[in-house]
Amino acid sequence: MILTSLFFYLFAAITLAAGFMVISSRNPVHSVLFLILAFFNCAALFLMLGAEFLAMILVVVYVGAVAVLFLFVVMMLDVDFAELRQGFLQYLPVGAIIGLILLIELIMVLTTYAIAPELTANPVVAIPDPEIITNTEALGRLLYTKYIFYFQTAGLVLLVAMIGAIVLTLHHKEGVKRQNISDQVARRPETSIEVRKVESGKGI
16 A cells, blocks of 8 residues: 555656646757656556556557657757747736636636536446456447447547648758659669760879
8 A cells, every 4th residue: 555655656746747847848849758758657647546448548649649749740840949939928927817717717626526426326327347347348348339430530630630740741941852752763874874985094
């Protein structure tokens, strides 16, 4: 029990520290890396709480797709972050007000919520017996049967986002040489090789 508590506080502390570094780091690439670290530690906390499915979704979706995709876009796009940070102080009061409103709403939710006894006594969906089927297996059966359409729709949205990120990185700039595969394959000896007769001892 003591060891479990120590690991819980360890993962929680790392998560809070990584979250603070996400918003305080000047380099956006470092921010994304700290975000991935925070997601991994949150997944560890979910595992300790017995929510294996949420931990898997957090790692696969957020770390494996969203965070890596964002990191890919940040590293590949030529964005002038110094120019983006010029209006930081100008919009700081508005951001502080919005953050304060969200904090008040979060405190109100955490301090006033209650679970209705009739909902736990008569659940809409039958709760599986943990001795017969695990929580992860029950969620998987429900996800891939009743909600398969929504699951596939989310996959298509993620695919479109990945394609959009690749398209954004392929914008052409002046002065940047790019490889043209079709031109390289279509080259002929007469267009790529020049034969010169050089006299002995004179060179080209």
